[in-house]
Amino acid sequence: MSAHADTEATGYDKYVNYKTFGIAVGAFVAMLLVPTPRSMREVGVEYAAGRHYVLDLYATKLFGKSYSEAAQWEALTARILEKNMMQGVRSRKAVLRRNLAQTKALGFEVQKLHFDRFRAFLQSVEDKRFTALMVEAHALRHKQLTYDMLNARDKAKANKMAWHIQVCIAMVLFVIVCFVTEAIPLPGVAFCIGLILVFSGIVTRRNVAAMFWSDACWFIMGSLMFAAAFVKTGVDKRLCLLIFRVLARPSVKWITAIMILVISPAAAFISDHALAAMFLPIIIILYRNSVNGDIPVDPELAKMLAITVCMACNIGGFGSPSGGARNVIMMTYLEDMFGTSIGYGQWMIYAMPFVLIMMPLLWLLLNWLFKPKITDLGPALITLKADIGRMGGWNAKQIIAVTIFAVMLVGWITEKNLLLSLTGIRLGIGVIAIAGAVAYLLTGVVNWRDYQEKVDWGVVWLYAGAIIFGKALFSTGAAYWMARSVVNGLASIGLDSPSSLLGVAAVVTAGMTNLIADGPAAASVGPVTLNMAGVSGAGTTLVPFMALITAASSSFAYLLIIGTPPNAIVYSSGFLKPRDYLRVGLPCFVLAFVVLMFLALVYWPLIGYPGHRPM
Numbered sequence: 001m002s003a004h005a006d007t008e009a010t011g012y013d014k015y016v017n018y019k020t021f022g023i024a025v026g027a028f029v030a031m032l033l034v035p036t037p038r039s040m041r042e043v044g045v046e047y048a049a050g051r052h053y054v055l056d057l058y059a060t061k062l063f064g065k066s067y068s069e070a071a072q073w074e075a076l077t078a079r080i081l082e083k084n085m086m087q088g089v090r091s092r093k094a095v096l097r098r099n100l101a102q103t104k105a106l107g108f109e110v111q112k113l114h115f116d117r118f119r120a121f122l123q124s125v126e127d128k129r130f131t132a133l134m135v136e137a138h139a140l141r142h143k144q145l146t147y148d149m150l151n152a153r154d155k156a157k158a159n160k161m162a163w164h165i166q167v168c169i170a171m172v173l174f175v176i177v178c179f180v181t182e183a184i185p186l187p188g189v190a191f192c193i194g195l196i197l198v199f200s201g202i203v204t205r206r207n208v209a210a211m212f213w214s215d216a217c218w219f220i221m222g223s224l225m226f227a228a229a230f231v232k233t234g235v236d237k238r239l240c241l242l243i244f245r246v247l248a249r250p251s252v253k254w255i256t257a258i259m260i261l262v263i264s265p266a267a268a269f270i271s272d273h274a275l276a277a278m279f280l281p282i283i284i285i286l287y288r289n290s291v292n293g294d295i296p297v298d299p300e301l302a303k304m305l306a307i308t309v310c311m312a313c314n315i316g317g318f319g320s321p322s323g324g325a326r327n328v329i330m331m332t333y334l335e336d337m338f339g340t341s342i343g344y345g346q347w348m349i350y351a352m353p354f355v356l357i358m359m360p361l362l363w364l365l366l367n368w369l370f371k372p373k374i375t376d377l378g379p380a381l382i383t384l385k386a387d388i389g390r391m392g393g394w395n396a397k398q399i400i401a402v403t404i405f406a407v408m409l410v411g412w413i414t415e416k417n418l419l420l421s422l423t424g425i426r427l428g429i430g431v432i433a434i435a436g437a438v439a440y441l442l443t444g445v446v447n448w449r450d451y452q453e454k455v456d457w458g459v460v461w462l463y464a465g466a467i468i469f470g471k472a473l474f475s476t477g478a479a480y481w482m483a484r485s486v487v488n489g490l491a492s493i494g495l496d497s498p499s500s501l502l503g504v505a506a507v508v509t510a511g512m513t514n515l516i517a518d519g520p521a522a523a524s525v526g527p528v529t530l531n532m533a534g535v536s537g538a539g540t541t542l543v544p545f546m547a548l549i550t551a552a553s554s555s556f557a558y559l560l561i562i563g564t565p566p567n568a569i570v571y572s573s574g575f576l577k578p579r580d581y582l583r584v585g586l587p588c589f590v591l592a593f594v595v596l597m598f599l600a601l602v603y604w605p606l607i608g609y610p611g612h613r614p615m
Contacts, residue, residue: 016184024177031170036162039485041147044162047477049154050141054082057137062125073114077121080108085137088337088527088534092130096122160201161477167200168478172515175469179560179578186561186578187458190465197472211471212464215430216273216517220565221460222433223277224572226405228454229440233401234391236281241384243282250377252301255286256308257363263312264359268319268352271412271429276566278405279309284573289380301372302575307584311362313566315592317518317555319355320348326513326522327351330551333526338534338543340611350548350604357595365587400443408436456572466562470516479516479524483508487528498542498615502549502600505529506593509549510556514563522554541608542615545600552596558585 052067058078059067067078083106084095098106100115122130147158171193178189194212197203203211230236244250244258263275283305291298317323321331321344335341411419411432420426440446473479486508490500509529513521526547533546557563559581561571567581605614 014182014185017181020177020181021183023181024174024183027173027177028170031173032166034166036166040165040481041158041162043165043477043481043484044158044160045145045147045150046141048157048161049150050145051082052154053145054085054137054141055079057140058082058133061133061136062121073117073121076108076110076114077118080106080118081134082137083107084336085134085141086527088333088530090131090134090337091339092122092125092127094336094339164200164202164476165478165481167196167202168473168476169482171196171469172473172478175562176560179562180582182578185458187461187465190461190463190468193465193469193472197468202472202476203468208468211468214464214467215428216565217460217464217467218428218430219273219433220463220568221455222430222435222437223273223569224280224455224459225437225446225451226401226408226433226440227277227281228450229401229437229446230281230405231284231454232446232450233395233398234387235398235401236285237384237387237391238394238398239278240282240285241381241388244286244377244381250381252304252372252375252377253363253367255377256304256366259305259308260312260359260363263309264316264355264362265319267313267316268323268348268355270322270409272313272317272324273429273565273569274409274412276309276313276569280569280573283309283570283575285384286377286380287575289383290374290377292379295373298373299575300370301374302573303580304366304370304372306570306573306575307580308362308366310564310566310570311366311558311584311588312359314555314557314564315358315362315588316355318552319352320344324555325519326554327551329519329522330526330547333530334544334547337527337530340544340609342544342547347548349607350599351552353603354552354592354595354599358592361591361595362588365584365591369584369587397443397445401440401445404436404439404443404445407439408432411435456574459568459572462561462571463565463568466568467517469562470520473516474520474524479512479520480528483512483525483528486511487532498540499597499601501529501532501542502545503593503597505532505546506549506553506556506596509553510589510593513554513557514559518554518557518564522550525554526550540615541605541612544609544612545604545615548604549596549600553593556589556592558588558592560585 055067055075055078058081059065059070059074062077063070063074065074067075070078080095080103089095096119100110100112103115104110147155150158174196175189175193178184178192179186184192194208198205198208227236230239243262244255259279263279267275287298287302287305290301318327321327327347331342331347411427412429415427415429415432437451441448473482487504490504505525509521509525512525515521516524529546529550530543533543555564557567561567561578561581563581570576608614
């Protein structure tokens with residue numbers, strides 16, 4: 001669904017700008033022509049042969065035989081230890097803490113009989129021996145294994161992996177130029193990503209289609225569908241009036257303040273995707289009712305309302321562990337790697353001040369950057385009251401629309417705990433969103449023509465491309481290569497003090513999260529930053545603070561449409577262009593970084609961390 005804020009051609013209406021597209025293609029080709037850097041080949045060695053060598057090490061050290069000769073339960077033991085080693089785990093207790101279900105969640109097909117034998121064997125291994133073996137395996141994969149050690153077959157695999165990394169880095173340059181300049185319509189960039197990955201051999205033609213349709217993509221599609229249902233029935237008008245009718249003087253400043261006050265704290269506890277989808281029809285109806293005969297278009301007002309929603313979502317996610325998968329990932333890494341746990345309330349003590357400080361700063365930033373012609377939204381609310389008056393009371397379709405949304409909202413909140421325990425099936429937020437969209441059809445709230453005309457299908461494809469883009473960077477090792485290169489480069493020039501390491505981790509993670517989703521960003525960068533903290537400050541507060549700062553900065557997806565689902569959802573309004581995200585995102589990025597470093601270097605040290613020396 002979209003509502004164009006001005007008469008200028010949108011990104012969908014434009015044709016290819018061959019000048020800027022030539023720059024994107026030139027950057028892509030130039031990167032491919034550069035001789036493969038040694039660091040890429042090193043990562044290629046890790047990804048192509050590292051796992052095989054580590055599995056052999058475990059089998060040899062524990063069972064006195066090669067991995068290929070190991071019994072099924074012995075091979076399972078080696079695979080589980082390798083997976084834990086890659087996550088930075090060193091403690092035998094941390095491995096044993098995971099039950100059968102948690103082990104299966106790591107991606108293993110495990111029979112209970114083999115799992116029981118694995119646990120029984122591991123309980124017989126001494127802690128000191130286990131830790132030494134995990135350290136040895138980590139050193140083998142990340143430091144000792146070299147290209148010259150490989151046989152001809154493994155060398156060919158390593159060369160292929162290094163080439164895949166180089167293709168992905170070239171693709172990063174291509175995508176960034178295309179998104180910033182709108183060289184081609186943005187959904188076209190999504191298809192270019194898929195084509196590059198297939199033509200380069202990184203994914204197969206069979207896999208590429210499946211990779212496009214992730215749960216997150218289904219969620220965006222379903223969210224835009226239910227927003228269309230709200231608009232069709234007039235529920236958007238009722239919700240808008242319900243939220244803002246308390247204002248005596250409904251200026252744009254107060255409207256944006258209320259949106260931030262509602263969205264940001266809520267994003268710490270419920271899905272930011274859902275919040276963005278819920279507020280999308282509200283900002284559209286606000287804008288449509290604000291323009292008039294004297295001022296028929298006000299692009300600044302439209303942009304301000306739209307960008308407020310996604311930025312408010314982005315700054316709120318760090319506030320509690322429920323705010324995103326990235327938070328839980330870092331909590332898990334911290335406990336598994338160092339045996340340091342952090343409770344729900346404890347997390348909020350460290351994290352919620354970031355949200356509370358960023359809320360007024362975001363409001364000040366938005367009101368400084370945007371100067372709309374229309375500042376009094378009172379007439380818009382008066383028009384809304386008149387429209388609702390003509391509707392009369394709540395009708396059946398409006399009640400059904402709200403009821404289905406309420407069921408979806410409960411499903412989104414409980415799908416990974418209550419619903420999972422009741423049904424034994426992890427539904428995912430995307431499946432629930434599509435189920436709601438189908439429910440709107442079955443109850444007669446909408447027909448397919450409503451979805452066809454009111455859903456911005458270009459945004460669906462755009463975010464599908466973002467998902468496959470992030471998956472490719474993660475699976476090929478390109479994301480790991482970028483993170484490792486930056487961290488090693490900065491360490492080589494002396495930026496290895498605790499404060500420098502925290503700053504480096506924040507910048508690296510924030511950069512990654514704008515290219516891939518926040519969860520994969522935390523998953524790929526987290527082990528790097530925590531290992532860095534463990535080497536420099538074992539036993540000090542640097543370690544838990546590093547986990548917190550990595551989680552926080554993985555929510556800094558302010559710069560690109562593809563950075564996070566809320567960015568893509570509000571882009572479907574038609575109010576924003578890619579450069580608008582940079583216009584707000586760059587100063588917001590700087591503010592968020594300064595606030596985060598202030599907390600890490602001033603506030604967090606004041607309260608310390610139980611059982612850890614000051615860094």
